[in-house]
Amino acid sequence: MSWHRKHLLDIESLSAGEIVTVLDTARAFKAVGERAIKKVPALRGKTVVNLFIEPSTRTRISFELAAQRLTADIVNFSADASSFKKGETLKDTARNLEALNADFIIIRHSASGAPHFLSRVVNAHIINAGDGAHEHPTQALLDTFTIREKKGRIEGLNVTILGDILYSRVARSNIWALTKLGANVTLCGPSTLVPKTFEQMGCRVTHNMEEAIEHADIINLLRIQHERQRQTMFPSIGEYTTLFGLTKARLARTKPDALIMHPGPINRGVEIDSDIADSGRSLILEQVTNGLAVRMAVLFLVNGGPGPQGVAVG
Amino acid sequence: MSWHRKHLLDIESLSAGEIVTVLDTARAFKAVGERAIKKVPALRGKTVVNLFIEPSTRTRISFELAAQRLTADIVNFSADASSFKKGETLKDTARNLEALNADFIIIRHSASGAPHFLSRVVNAHIINAGDGAHEHPTQALLDTFTIREKKGRIEGLNVTILGDILYSRVARSNIWALTKLGANVTLCGPSTLVPKTFEQMGCRVTHNMEEAIEHADIINLLRIQHERQRQTMFPSIGEYTTLFGLTKARLARTKPDALIMHPGPINRGVEIDSDIADSGRSLILEQVTNGLAVRMAVLFLVNGGPGPQGVAVG
């Protein structure tokens, strides 16, 4: 096992060995979720704070359940909380949480770098649950876990990420994780959302959907944030679907064992055909299940793993 | 004990024997709430999700405490949650919760039939906490429990339900439960809110308050939703109170052992005189206490009861 980090701030700074350690640990925790009694005492008496300055029910609940299954205590501190209304700074909020003996702060924030900033001003373990357009490391770890579980490996696989790459922390974290583990990553979407500069991250960039998915083993569809970008980055949802939506016709021209992923929540009929989302080719719900296991693994590892008392996972 | 259902979706489909099983089980759980240590380990390591798409603090807290006292883990997912803002469907939300290994989904929703729909698309146990104007089964079970506890039986009792019957899921579920157990049910209120068609459910319908309560053993007053219906269904709150409010003068003409119920929250001075609500004739707070016991019983029974490990209630 190779893990000596106190925080999980991003994927960029992790080694391939560290990523594999998370995936291996998550495999053990996935089994816990399948038991009748889905709890282990690994974090008993520890305090976890969900500091969500940007709303996210799904990710918040996933972390909340991960903490509960590790027998930690957890409190939620969400965006429209009174302290922020009163103008308190993020630093002051975090130091207050630390003063409450918080052992872990799970932070989602609209500002890139907020988790890194926190890790410098408090002693608690910091876990990045999404910071601006920068990174969403647990999403990339759960995506990588899911691919490895289904395909048996990451190295040499062709993974295509489709959609709004420019503003996507999911894309950035996935690119780091997948390239570190040896996958061939292709990015595709409208040229305004998928600039050629991403080639510097070791990816192939194309604006042609058919070409992007032709040889893919994995097609990871990002959510179109149509409530925000419609006016600015592409002419219409309809045009997006026409050019980049995963339809049955397009799926028919992919490799027969190509699998479909999506970080959710999906826009049925926009970036993905509704039937494909529900088909055996879709890994969307497995990603959710694996997310919980990965988050348990991350909490467990940053806490120091089994520790001197040797609390076993299994 | 006769209970083999995986879900609690409504009262309509339950047999009298199943209803009695819930009431008997709730009696054992009521004793747990009176202990110094109000917990039993029946659902340890199980995950309960409160999926409240329509706000309800009281019912949500009642289910939350019921789950805690059974030692389950519980997370709240409420109405203005981010996923719904982003346009995710109910089906997708529920399947995501299932992918998080949720064992129970307690759903309140403004759409009639939402719990039944969920029971067809996910494997978790579904408990209906109120669906539109359709049913609110745990409310009817706690009302029936309270009547049986006070009167010793249901069969042959005269139960009058007063108020907005047309739009009331509480009324519908109560009518099913009470008639299945042999009570004589009378409905009363303005003719716009208590149409004659309810006679098809086996009830007597009257629009005369005095006649409705004259021979009643139980008078169950529904809440007037005056924030919504004032303009449309009856001329004014004042007129409603004049015609259908339970005043001391009216109470004096009922049977001396007639008891008063209300699902809460009450409008003091509208559907009920404030002193009556606080009197020894009122069962309003006992209903709340019994609601918790009934919800523990429901969670326990849909989970399969004591199960192979034989976790005892007492």
Added chain:
Amino acid sequence: MSWHRKHLLDIESLSAGEIVTVLDTARAFKAVGERAIKKVPALRGKTVVNLFIEPSTRTRISFELAAQRLTADIVNFSADASSFKKGETLKDTARNLEALNADFIIIRHSASGAPHFLSRVVNAHIINAGDGAHEHPTQALLDTFTIREKKGRIEGLNVTILGDILYSRVARSNIWALTKLGANVTLCGPSTLVPKTFEQMGCRVTHNMEEAIEHADIINLLRIQHERQRQTMFPSIGEYTTLFGLTKARLARTKPDALIMHPGPINRGVEIDSDIADSGRSLILEQVTNGLAVRMAVLFLVNGGPGPQGVAVG
């Protein structure tokens, strides 16, 4: 140990001996927060309700963690809850919570006296988490705990409270606690916010900042509620800072061992210079840590202390 109260409603009615009992008990609980496993089973199977009718994330989380560390079950009932929207009275809400077998109700309310009112209508233990401009007893207890811990005593110390005294429940509770324990309390701020009538509480009142802090052992800065009072009580934030802000120049003229307190959240650069807030002279974060210990102590004591089973704190 001298504690026989069922509730904590205010500081005004406590004796010096009772205050000291809370402080001594909190000292034992502070040690719990420093352990690897921060839990004691003192309130296992007890139900705590956070009834926050006025929003406060920080105080709510502090009580939530205090309850969790005592192994109680806790549910949150917050301000924009549906029942209040529907017009239910506070009394009815509290009696409903009691009917759910709530053992403790922690109440924050904009109306002075709300906790006292509750203590007369329900049987649960009531803890005042701030009522209007009246009292905020746990804040005063944590402030007093912090002073005693740092200075070794309260008696004979010069404590200066600065800012909006007139509308501050923190000031009122602190004045009661400090004068009961023998401190010399000085109040300072704009004359509109610090009327001479406070001398009747046994304090010195001055409107001259330099004079107020010159001999102080402790300077407790209250938060300026600039979002509310700007227009009415003083001409501008800038002028407040000029006259009453704690700047480095002013701090240089205080006793070298004078320590700085603030109930938080702070307005950096308004009532306190940012560097001072982060300096070794500031006790702001220690106050937060001590708040949790004090709240554990209060829950423990109103519950009857160690009780017949003799659950040990340590």
